[in-house]
Amino acid sequence: MSGTxxxxxxxYPDDELLTGSQLRKPLYDFIRKQHPDFNETSNIAVDTLQQERKMYIEALLRQEIGELTEAEKEVVGSIMDNQILSENIALQADEKARPGERLADHVATFGGSWTFISIFFFLLLVWMAINIYLLHNRGFDPYPFILLNLVLSCLAAIQAPIIMMSQNRQEAKDRARGEHDYKINLKAELEIRLLHEKIDHLLLDQNRKLLEIQQTQNDMFSQIAKKLEEE
Known part of the structure; x- marks a missing residue:
């Protein structure tokens, strides 16, 4: 058996067709807006229904959040195509990082550690001790350590932009991670809505079959009762 x-x-074969009465009311009303002649007895193919669901989801999103962004369109497409959105954002960012960016990350990590602070203070003490005690304040950098101040100023001037470079890359990773989390949460919410719709469809289909079975049993009981009365 087939239908149109x-x-x-x-x-399409009958097993690939649904009727309007088998759809959830919000989706049925949405299809009715697009096709006013569609009614509860009209057939709709499963693949066509999938496209209508996609348009229905996009309409819901526009109603709730306005114009769709590329991320939201990607979520809708992943639901319709059964694609997985989950991915390791940090790993992808590290793989795409250039050598200079990796070096900036290492410098920022080392510069913000107690190891760097300990080594830095140790070198300062050694520098001052050599000039004051060993060279009797007549060494290569006597008090007030003008050369040391110049070295520290140059170190700070170089270290600051490197650390800022690493922080900018970290902020970009955080933005990408936040957008990814938003897409995952949005997809989960929409999937739950579609799951409710599918469950309702299964329940309606099951109830219809049960009613048919019950009607058939009633007919059989009626025939049996009629035969018993005749006897």
């Missing part, structure tokens, strides 16, 4: 889809006018 009301929307695309193509022939």
């Amino acid at each position: 889809c009301f929307i695309n006018k193509k022939e």
Whole structure:
């Protein structure tokens, strides 16, 4: 047995067709807005229904958050194509990092550690001790250590932009991670909505079959009772 889809006018087997009465009311009303002649007895193919669901989801999102961004369109497409959105954002960012960016990360990590602070103070003490005690304040950098101040100023001037470079890359990773989390949460919410719709569809289909079985049993009981009365 086969039937015709009301929307695309193509022939499909009965097991690939649904009727308007089997759809959830919000989706049924949405299809009715697009196709006013569609009713509860009209057939709709499963693949056509999938496209209508996609448009329905996009309409819901526009109603709630306005114009869709590329991220939201990507979420809708992943739901329709059964694609997985989860990915390791940090690993991807590290793989795409250039050598200079990796070096900036290492410098920022080392510069913000107690190891760097300990080595830095140790070198300062050694520098001052050599000039004051060993060279009797007549060495290569006597008090007030003008050369040391110049070295420290140059170190700070070089270290600051390197650390800022690493922080900018970390902020970019955080933005990418936040956008990824938003897409995952949005997809989960939409998947739950679609899951409710599928469960409702299964329940309606199951109830219809049970009613058919019950009607058949009633007919059989009626025939049996009629035969018993005749006897």
